[in-house]
Amino acid sequence: MKLSDIIEDWIKNVLKEEQYIDLQRNELANQFNCVPSQINYVIDTRFNNSNGYYVESRRGGGGYIRITKIDYSKGEYIMNLVNSIKDNITNNETQIILNSLYKNDFATETEIKLIKVATNDKVLRLNNEIKDNVRACILKNMLINLL
Amino acid sequence: MKLSDIIEDWIKNVLKEEQYIDLQRNELANQFNCVPSQINYVIDTRFNNSNGYYVESRRGGGGYIRITKIDYSKGEYIMNLVNSIKDNITNNETQIILNSLYKNDFATETEIKLIKVATNDKVLRLNNEIKDNVRACILKNMLINLL
DNA sequence: ATATTTTTGACCTTATTTGACCTTTGAATA
DNA sequence: TATTCAAAGGTCAAATAAGGTCAAAAATAT
Known part of the structure; x- marks a missing residue:
């Protein structure tokens, strides 16, 4: 070994x-x-x-x-979500995911706001190819830490 | 210790x-x-x-x-912070800021974790010059959304 | 045989501890 | 009143104690 x-x-x-x-x-x-x-x-x-x-x-x-x-016990839902996210994700797709997360009560309003900001098109001042990639990375990592 | x-x-x-x-x-x-x-x-x-x-x-x-x-209100404290952050910030400086934010009770543990992750060196896979710049941008915007 | 993963080491950055030397201030003394 | 002195606190750089990075070499896997 x-x-x-x-x-x-x-x-x-x-x-x-x-x-x-x-x-x-x-x-x-x-x-x-x-x-x-x-x-x-x-x-x-x-x-x-x-x-x-x-x-x-x-x-x-x-x-x-x-x-x-990280304690996974809380969220199968979130882990499924994380696994379903590919290497790139658009701003729009992100918004949809986050809205449903909030509706389903997996995050507080502030938490959702924080994730939205960190993955936001205007905040992420990068060129388009790389932007969706960085966004996916940030999003997945943040979601995991919601647990 | x-x-x-x-x-x-x-x-x-x-x-x-x-x-x-x-x-x-x-x-x-x-x-x-x-x-x-x-x-x-x-x-x-x-x-x-x-x-x-x-x-x-x-x-x-x-x-x-x-x-x-000094008895800052949450708003004063955070606005001070945001204004003191320049266009670029390192991972380390960010950690220090976030830790004292938590110590001062202006953010929950999950909120701090979320910000730490979103500004994290390993998550932000970008070259160094641009990384500190994107990080500063993300950080400032997230902080404002803590209000 | 080649590609990937692991091991190793040289060199770098950051945080803390320590000590030598400096400055300020109030009180005692000349 | 002017001078002197001891009692604070201040500064700065060296020594020490961590951890980080990156690329070359070695080992493994395909």
Whole structure:
């Protein structure tokens, strides 16, 4: 079994019990006898947003990497939605999705407003091809974090 | 937990009850077993204006440092914030702003998560120059919608 | 044989801690 | 009154303690 998989399992094992875990990158690298950047590799490939994790970190003295598990239990609806969204989505399609989300009570009015703004055509000042792509990415990630 | 955070918490705890606090720098440094300038560091990084505090001090005999909590309304706080954000902003600066927004109770946890995700470096797959610019735009617009 | 994934390491950025040296101020002294 | 001195607080840069990035090398998979 590859080291990255072993580290992945170790972290997931902790996350079975806890909602989040705070890592010391160097300490962990030491524990698994690898270079520190391998920890980043594992995090980037196994604990990214679309895998259902949320990662924050700080540098400097007392720095840490926090991996938070996103709790899916609440929303099959939302997960279906996220999975149905392709790599690109237009402003219009987004509006429709968000309206139904609100009607179905999966988000508060402020939350919907926030998502609408972040995916809005006027706010996303980019050329068209890339815009629908960035929008899809933002939208999916935001939806996941609604859970 | 790092010392600076501990000192921060201690001060904030006093400020829960009081509108302001008068510190003796050397005495406090002594209490926390650190050099006096660390007190300045904590004040500079945690109790500055954009965090909603106002600091006055006097040197010489009978000197003191007074930290006063500013009671911003949500609207004032957010508008200040929005106006202080330039055309470009990094992921890191954004995190700091959002954390203090949450600490000041001007946004719910989900709202903060949504904004963090929408402005996140990994989600915004764009080249660096344009990324900080798009992020600033998204951030400002989302903040306004928090009102 | 080639493409993809993993491992490794050199170099970078950021946050905190520490200490040497500087400035201001009020009180005591000349 | 002018001078001096001790008691504050201020500044800044070095040392230390994290974590981040990126690309080359190695290993695996197709």
